[in-house]
Amino acid sequence: MIEALADTTGLVLQETVEESPFLTDIGAAALAVGLSALAAGYAERGIGAAAVGAIAEDDDMFVPGIVMTVLPETLVIFAIVAIFLVQ
Amino acid sequence: MNASGSNPESGTLGASNPEYVVGRVRSRRASLFADEDYRKLIRMGPSGIARFMEESEYEREINELGTRFSGVDLIEHALNRNLAKHFQDLLDWSEGRLYDLIARYLRKFDVWNLKTIIRGIYTDTDPEEYQTDLIRAGELDDRTLDRLMEADEIEDAIEMLSRTTYYEPLMAAYEEFEETGALVPLENALDRAFYERLLEDVSRPPGQEQPQEGPEARYIEFLQAEIDFRNARNALRLARSGADLDPASYYIEGGVLFEESELNRLVADYDELIDHIAENKRYGDRLSGALDRLRDADSLIQFEHAVDAALLQYSDTLSSIYPVSVSAVLSYILAKEREVENIRAIARGREVGLDESEIEEELVIL
Numbered sequence: 001m002i003e004a005l006a007d008t009t010g011l012v013l014q015e016t017v018e019e020s021p022f023l024t025d026i027g028a029a030a031l032a033v034g035l036s037a038l039a040a041g042y043a044e045r046g047i048g049a050a051a052v053g054a055i056a057e058d059d060d061m062f063v064p065g066i067v068m069t070v071l072p073e074t075l076v077i078f079a080i081v082a083i084f085l086v087q
Numbered sequence: 088m089n090a091s092g093s094n095p096e097s098g099t100l101g102a103s104n105p106e107y108v109v110g111r112v113r114s115r116r117a118s119l120f121a122d123e124d125y126r127k128l129i130r131m132g133p134s135g136i137a138r139f140m141e142e143s144e145y146e147r148e149i150n151e152l153g154t155r156f157s158g159v160d161l162i163e164h165a166l167n168r169n170l171a172k173h174f175q176d177l178l179d180w181s182e183g184r185l186y187d188l189i190a191r192y193l194r195k196f197d198v199w200n201l202k203t204i205i206r207g208i209y210t211d212t213d214p215e216e217y218q219t220d221l222i223r224a225g226e227l228d229d230r231t232l233d234r235l236m237e238a239d240e241i242e243d244a245i246e247m248l249s250r251t252t253y254y255e256p257l258m259a260a261y262e263e264f265e266e267t268g269a270l271v272p273l274e275n276a277l278d279r280a281f282y283e284r285l286l287e288d289v290s291r292p293p294g295q296e297q298p299q300e301g302p303e304a305r306y307i308e309f310l311q312a313e314i315d316f317r318n319a320r321n322a323l324r325l326a327r328s329g330a331d332l333d334p335a336s337y338y339i340e341g342g343v344l345f346e347e348s349e350l351n352r353l354v355a356d357y358d359e360l361i362d363h364i365a366e367n368k369r370y371g372d373r374l375s376g377a378l379d380r381l382r383d384a385d386s387l388i389q390f391e392h393a394v395d396a397a398l399l400q401y402s403d404t405l406s407s408i409y410p411v412s413v414s415a416v417l418s419y420i421l422a423k424e425r426e427v428e429n430i431r432a433i434a435r436g437r438e439v440g441l442d443e444s445e446i447e448e449e450l451v452i453l
Binding site: 048056 | 111
């Protein structure tokens with residue numbers, strides 16, 4: 001009986017998958033942007049801490065510090081390209 | 088070791104403390120005096136040096152102490168105070184594992200302070216006179232140091248340290264001190280307590296596998312180099328002076344250059360001692376120039392400076408291999424100490440009237 005049940009649930013699952021896929025193209029692109037933003041944030045974590053340290057010692061480091069800190073932001077910008085590709 | 092976070096030195100997950108500390112330290116490192124500055128300083132008198140320092144990093148210290156001291160004393164006290172301030176900052180910024188690694192190294196100032204205080208008590212000097220010689224950069228806080236200075240007997244001072252790691256070695260050495268009346272056993276005990284704790288729980292006991300690569304392994308290598316150089320220095324001094332002292336009581340464990348048993352044999356034979364250092368594959372190349380000079384001339388001071396320079400260069404190399412690690416902090420500590428020592432050597436040299444080339448020989452310049 002259990003086998004029969006498994007068969008039917010498998011069938012049901014397959015049917016739903018066909019009706020609405022787990023990830024649409026847009027959804028996958030959104031996920032890509034989200035993950036890359038997370039990665040950028042993680043990368044900026046260390047750079048930001050180091051930049052604040054340098055700024056605390058020397059005010060002139062403010063501009064270079066900001067530039068360095070936002071560099072990983074390019075990850076997100078490249079990921080946004082994926083959105084335009086799938087649209 | 089605590090392996091949370093991306094940095095081995097970071098104690099808590101997600102805290103970017105090592106990056107912050109290294110950022111600040113590198114910035115301070117960049118503002119140290121350059122080699123050209125030393126050449127400029129060599130040509131100045133004590134008041135000129137003080138003025139030069141007033142326009143640099145040391146402005147605040149020079150201004151604070153300017154009313155109480157003058158000449159070389161002013162320079163010396165300003166240097167000590169500045170050194171203490173910077174190293175205390177390091178401890179203030181860092182946390183977790185990084186704090187532990189830095190504090191472990193900075194305890195050498197605790198040892199220095201304790202030695203100064205013990206000597207002060209021994210010679211019955213007024214605390215006022217030597218308290219500016221203390222470098223308040225270690226872990227012992229100001230209150231403890233002040234109380235220690237007020238002690239009348241060395242035994243009382245040791246008793247006050249009862250909760251620190253120095254208590255037991257000092258107590259053991261105190262008996263010997265009572266017998267002989269010489270301070271050497273106490274000072275050796277302090278040195279040993281420091282160097283032996285340096286490698287504690289970073290390095291594995293012999294027989295077990297040591298960390299082979301990564302910042303941790305290099306940190307150990309650096310500390311071993313420090314211990315080895317200290318042993319080499321002591322051995323050379325003993326061999327040179329020909330004094331009838333037991334080399335084993337100066338031996339510090341943890342290095343790779345000497346075994347305790349060979350040291351006894353080597354100290355007796357000066358040439359063999361130098362050959363032994365030159366043959367070591369880890370340091371032989373780095374010190375070859377200095378060793379040649381040591382063979383030709385009788386310049387132990389030159390050799391000691393070469394050893395200092397080699398250690399500094401080594402820590403610099405490490406800090407570029409592992410940019411965000413304790414190596415950067417260590418290389419800053421060494422560079423700062425070198426700066427302070429160089430300026431002091433210049434000021435003292437000018438005071439006693441050495442000429443420029445003689446002072447230059449006293450400096451550690453890379």
